[in-house]
Amino acid sequence: MIVLDGLSVGHRVGRRRPPRTVLAGVSARAGAGELTVLVGPNGTGKSTLLHTVAGLLPPLAGTASLDGADLTALPPAERARRLAVVLTERVEAGLLSVEDLVALGRHPHTGPTGALRDTDRKVVAAAVDAAGAAHLAGRRVAELSDGERQRVLVARALAQEPAVLLLDEPTAFLDVSARVGLLGLLRRLAREDGLCVLVSTHDLEPALRVADQVWLLDRAGGLRTGPPEALVADGSIAEVFDGPGLAFDPAAGAFTVRPAKGGRPVRVAAPEPEAALVARLLTREGWAVGREGGAVVTRTAPGRFTAVDGGGATVEGMGWAELAAWARRGGRQRVA
Numbered sequence: 001m002i003v004l005d006g007l008s009v010g011h012r013v014g015r016r017r018p019p020r021t022v023l024a025g026v027s028a029r030a031g032a033g034e035l036t037v038l039v040g041p042n043g044t045g046k047s048t049l050l051h052t053v054a055g056l057l058p059p060l061a062g063t064a065s066l067d068g069a070d071l072t073a074l075p076p077a078e079r080a081r082r083l084a085v086v087l088t089e090r091v092e093a094g095l096l097s098v099e100d101l102v103a104l105g106r107h108p109h110t111g112p113t114g115a116l117r118d119t120d121r122k123v124v125a126a127a128v129d130a131a132g133a134a135h136l137a138g139r140r141v142a143e144l145s146d147g148e149r150q151r152v153l154v155a156r157a158l159a160q161e162p163a164v165l166l167l168d169e170p171t172a173f174l175d176v177s178a179r180v181g182l183l184g185l186l187r188r189l190a191r192e193d194g195l196c197v198l199v200s201t202h203d204l205e206p207a208l209r210v211a212d213q214v215w216l217l218d219r220a221g222g223l224r225t226g227p228p229e230a231l232v233a234d235g236s237i238a239e240v241f242d243g244p245g246l247a248f249d250p251a252a253g254a255f256t257v258r259p260a261k262g263g264r265p266v267r268v269a270a271p272e273p274e275a276a277l278v279a280r281l282l283t284r285e286g287w288a289v290g291r292e293g294g295a296v297v298t299r300t301a302p303g304r305f306t307a308v309d310g311g312g313a314t315v316e317g318m319g320w321a322e323l324a325a326w327a328r329r330g331g332r333q334r335v336a
């Protein structure tokens, strides 16, 4: 388990100047066998905190410990055996093959020559497999896509056989299904291998679905922790992330575009999922979708709609494109 106790993190920006504190006196726990996600708006200190826990930045005050041992006081070799880190920095892999790069993860466990034993090779193969990178075996790292390289870096971290896995925005380069897949993989590794996994991400919606615990950084330098549902239910997620045009919908676990103030009221009569899609289209065009409305949009057949505006003017037989144009025209009428 990782325990932060009164930890302050930040950056030293010159010898004479005082350090720039990013987070002051934060306390939290990340358990073994659990996936903990670190989320927060840009610049709130996710990378700074992860780098500090990884021992790459000295803490300004307080401690970060792993199973009772002060992480930042651990000798580097010991730390490398217990903790693996996947950062956002680009790797200069030169001519290395996928297996070569993953094998570098065994370094903390091999002797001074770095020679791999049979057991090391087995661990490397298992790590490649577990990270879903088996299909990349034999390829050169320099020739991989960003997302493929990300998988290989996760494999390298797994090859370290760490107790703790720290990842800084590992989903940044991935397509949407790979993002969800990687978060699911990390949770499986936590559950099945008892790893303590701490991952920072901007993928809030999938992260809230798969995480066991959330560390939420707010804009005031605070760190709130709890199961995702608790932080959604107490309004913390909305408080930290909602913007002028965007609101977190706790029931859907997703962000929705906030209806524009003073939008023309409209009611949607359609089965799901078309009802939600029509509501989204209308909201985008500045309408206020609700139960009661001066205007009504009715789905008459799959992908076909009839709209009655507030004044009673009816347009029938519209497809999606015509409905979008109608909605846009309606918005303009409201402004004029």
Ligand SMILES: Nc1ncnc2c1ncn2[C@@H]1O[C@H](COP(=O)(O)OP(=O)(O)OP(=O)(O)O)[C@@H](O)[C@H]1O
Pocket: 011, 012, 013, 020, 022, 040, 041, 042, 043, 044, 045, 046, 047, 048, 049
């Ligand atoms: N090397 C540095 N020297 C000085 N200040 C830094 C340094 N790196 C980051 N900062 C500052 O520390 C604060 C936190 O940055 P950090 O990168 O940890 O945030 P983040 O939450 O990871 O942001 P993002 O979501 O944009 O990746 C920011 O105000 C940033 O400007």
